[in-house]
Amino acid sequence: MIVLKDVIKQYKNKLALYNVNLRIKAGEFVFLVGSSGAGKSTLMKMLYLEERPTRGQVYIGNINIENLPASKIPTLRRCMGIVFQDYKLLPNHTVYDNIAYVIRTLGISSKEIQARVKGVLNVVGLQDKAKARPSELSGGEQQRVSIARAIVNGPPLLIADEPTGNLDPKNSMEVMEILEQVNQRGITVLVSTHDHAMVNYFRKRVITLDKGQIIRDVQAGTYD
Ligand SMILES: Nc1ncnc2c1ncn2[C@@H]1O[C@H](COP(=O)(O)OP(=O)(O)OP(=O)(O)O)[C@@H](O)[C@H]1O
Ligand SMILES: [Mg+2]
Structure with a gap:
C-alpha cells in the first residue's frame, strides 16, 4: 500500500528525512512516534503529497508519485482520509455539511449522500449531532467529526497527524478506539502521536523516527 525507498527531504536549510525506507501493507495499523521535529509530519506530507521528496521514491498503492502530474494529485488524495490535530472543520457549517461537502462533487444522489453521512456519523457515535455547529461540540466530538469526514469517501488509507494532541485522556481513548474500528473495517491507518499511554495500550506496529531517520x-x- 505504501512504500518509501531511500527518501530524503531537505527543506531550505533543514534535513527533515534522511534515507527513510518503509513498507506498510494494506490493512495495517501503524503508530509513528518520535520527539518534536523528528520528521513525523514531514513523512505524512510525503504520503498526502503536501510535500515532495528531495530524493527517493514514494509509492501509494502502485503509483510512483514521482511520475504523477500535478493534475492527478486531487484524484490520489481522494483515496485517503486525512485527520489533523486541530480538526480543520468549517466553523459556519453544520456537522452534516462538514462531512457531506467531501462527496457532493462526486455526482452521487442527495439520497446516497444522506445515507453515507448518516453511516459515518454512526461509526463515530455522533448520529445526534448532525445539525450542530463545530463550536457547539467538545474537542473530542469535533475530532470524531473530522474522522467521519475523512472516511465518508470510503478511502483505503487514513492518515492522522497527532489526532489526540489537543484531547484529554478520555477523549483520546475514544478517538483511538474509533481509529481502531476504522482499521477493523479494512482501512490502513497511520497515526502519529506523542501519547505514550495510547501506544502502550493498543500494541500496534510502532515506527520511531529520530532526527529524520x-x-x-x-x-x-x-x-x-
Ligand atoms: N516547511 C518547512 N520549512 C523548513 N523546515 C521545516 C518545514 N517543515 C518542517 N520543517 C523542519 O523539519 C523538521 C521536521 O519537522 P516535522 O514537522 O516533520 O516534525 P514532527 O516530527 O512532525 O514534529 P512535531 O512532533 O513537533 O509535530 C523540523 O526540524 C522542522 O523545523
Ligand atoms: Mg508534526
Missing part, C-alpha cells in the same frame, strides 16, 4: 520499527510495540 527510522531508528526502530516493531510489531505489537510500545512507545520506547
Whole structure:
C-alpha cells in the first residue's frame, strides 16, 4: 500500500528525512512516534503529497508519485482520509455539511449522500449531532467529526497527524478506539502521536523516527 525507498527531504536549510525506507501493507495499523521535529509530519506530507521528496521514491498503492502530474494529485488524495490535530472543520457549517461537502462533487444522489453521512456519523457515535455547529461540540466530538469526514469517501488509507494532541485522556481513548474500528473495517491507518499511554495500550506496529531517520520499527510495540 505504501512504500518509501531511500527518501530524503531537505527543506531550505533543514534535513527533515534522511534515507527513510518503509513498507506498510494494506490493512495495517501503524503508530509513528518520535520527539518534536523528528520528521513525523514531514513523512505524512510525503504520503498526502503536501510535500515532495528531495530524493527517493514514494509509492501509494502502485503509483510512483514521482511520475504523477500535478493534475492527478486531487484524484490520489481522494483515496485517503486525512485527520489533523486541530480538526480543520468549517466553523459556519453544520456537522452534516462538514462531512457531506467531501462527496457532493462526486455526482452521487442527495439520497446516497444522506445515507453515507448518516453511516459515518454512526461509526463515530455522533448520529445526534448532525445539525450542530463545530463550536457547539467538545474537542473530542469535533475530532470524531473530522474522522467521519475523512472516511465518508470510503478511502483505503487514513492518515492522522497527532489526532489526540489537543484531547484529554478520555477523549483520546475514544478517538483511538474509533481509529481502531476504522482499521477493523479494512482501512490502513497511520497515526502519529506523542501519547505514550495510547501506544502502550493498543500494541500496534510502532515506527520511531529520530532526527529524520527510522531508528526502530516493531510489531505489537510500545512507545520506547
Ligand atoms: N516547511 C518547512 N520549512 C523548513 N523546515 C521545516 C518545514 N517543515 C518542517 N520543517 C523542519 O523539519 C523538521 C521536521 O519537522 P516535522 O514537522 O516533520 O516534525 P514532527 O516530527 O512532525 O514534529 P512535531 O512532533 O513537533 O509535530 C523540523 O526540524 C522542522 O523545523
Ligand atoms: Mg508534526
